[in-house]
Amino acid sequence: MVAPVLETSHVFCCPNRVRGALSWSSGPGGLLAFGTSCSVVLYDPRKRVVIxxxxxxxxxxxxxxxxCKQDGFPSTELVSGGxxxxxxxxxxxNNQAMKDLCMQCMLRTRGGHQMLPYIH
Structure with a gap:
């Protein structure tokens, strides 16, 4: 007996409900990036598929x-914070992601209150 072939018919993921957890790459064929739980999803809106x-x-x-790139082509780099x-x-x-750099931000405390570092 031959096992049935499984195909993906629908991919469902919920974007995080925080402002800024979504970014669209400018230029033709740009991808949509959004946060879903602890991951970043890259979505191609023209093909309607998660990359x-x-x-x-x-x-x-x-x-x-x-x-953003100055030449108007779609970006191949993005930054995420969590x-x-x-x-x-x-x-x-080539639709494959490489984690290029990861920075850990430390919180400072003053009188028991947490303060985020000022970045400019």
Whole structure:
């Protein structure tokens, strides 16, 4: 007896409900990136398909931003930040993601109150 072939008919994922957890790459054929739980999802709206999941955060993804190119072509780099105090720089090549740089942001305390570091 031959086993039936399974095909993906629908992919469902919920974006995180925080402002900034979604970014659209400018230019023709640009991808949509959004945070879903502890991952970043890359979605191709023209093909209506999830390209890949970027897994690297250990807590909710709060913000995502594509790095804009001056030549107008779609970006191949993005940055994500999460509740795990990590900022991750991602590079996308041939629809495959590479975690290029991961920075851990430490919280300072003053009188028992947590303060985020000021970045400018």
């Amino acid at each position: 890949t999941n970027l897994n690297g955060h250990t807590a909710r993804v709060n913000c995502i931003q594509w790095i 509740s795990d105090n990590q900022v991750i720089h991602w590079e996308i090549e």
